[in-house]
Amino acid sequence: MRATARLVARADRHGRTTLAELRGESPLLLRQVPGRDGGVTVYVVGGAAGPLAGDDLRLDVEVGPGAVLRVHTVAASIALPGHPGAVSRMLVRATVSEGATLHWLPEQLVAAAGCAHVADSQVDVAEGAILHWRDELICGRHHERPGDAEVNTWVDLDGRPLLRQCLAVGPNAPGWSGPAVLGGAPATGSLLVVDPTRLVEPPVVQQTVARLPLAGGPATLWTATAPDAHTLRALLEPDGGEVPTAPDRITNSAEGEGTEVVRVG
């Protein structure tokens, strides 16, 4: 199945966000719901099972200057096997203009046994824009070994590279569940926050979640592994995550710099 969807948000002269375009086709159907703070919220409604190997899905998101858009999905997407040798693909391309805000907070991607899936995200963020971008991957349904899944995240800030990550799991990814990559955790994910109005905080790690200030701009990546989807989500909630109030943190004031000493998980 091939499908494309397109979503364009613009701010009107009163600063309210409106949708200039909202176009989808099964299984990428888009529904607008009442937003908050003058922004617009859109749900991606899965119109069919899958993605199934062989599917080629593409979603383009454009957030114009000053517009505020939140995108969610109504349910987890479950990558399933299809034709032998076929790969399913989901490409999300997003452009976030100056002064615009995009919250991309979908439900999890579940890599079912035998799947062959590639999820690509390509995001262009203008200087001064705000981005919250979450990716969560669940390796297999309950007590199931996953097929091959690749989550590629590619973010440019003001035309320069900010984040490039490719996480591969499954039989074709050597060592993926071992102690160098996921350590046996079936759930993993990250939350990227680009926000020039927010103070970039120093790195901190607690158990299997880390807060990592990036090199390429006012941006922080939370990265985590977890025993299940629910625990993972709690670690990757924007503004409500468990990291900022890490109880394991000890402030070593003897150093005079407030050095953070954190126990290893």
Add this chain to the structure above:
Amino acid sequence: MATPTMLLLLADGRFPAGAHAHSAGLEAAVAAGRVTDLVTLGEYLRGRLATAGLVAAAFAAAARRAAWSNGRRATLAQLDAELDARTASPAQRAVSRRQGRALLRAGREIWPGGSFDELPATSGGPHQPLVLGLVGAAAGLDPAQVAMVAAHATVTGSASAAVRLLGLDPYRVQALLVRLAAACDATAAQAARAAEQPPQRLPAAAAPLADIHAEAHATWEVRLFAS
């Protein structure tokens, strides 16, 4: 084409660039109880090869390709920014740049005519794979050989650290490395092919625990290895 001895000299852990001081995340993985024996060490090394090893080898090979090209200064600067974007952990970025500085010192002394002045003047030093690419160029290595040196270092560095950290039998660790030789060659070949792509298309294989281990390790006051 370099002489075989030149390749061996660069791949040798005794090359004076301080590699022996690094465990590449293994010390933190051992402390967290994730690597405990030869089996888990083997899994660790396979995961490292497929992630950090592939990225480092591809960037080293790409820097080697850039070494004698027109516009190499711009390409090396682009490689530096692209590698930063692939290294989410500040601790890992700092370690890569520290290792780059150490290798650069050795490279300048050994090959005074090398093209090291083309490296970007970044605070903290240039990333290690970029320096390795230029050192390889100075030594007459081709991109595939440079990728081989980088992939080889990925497994041998952590393996020798494992002998000290876990008190493993050195013969059995060496036997593990022998079993991993084909995977190491395959990673190097994959990296050398990938290095023909423009910098933004180079591999970006990530490992959440690598970031988590590196940041945890950086907070320790007492440690055996620098990374």
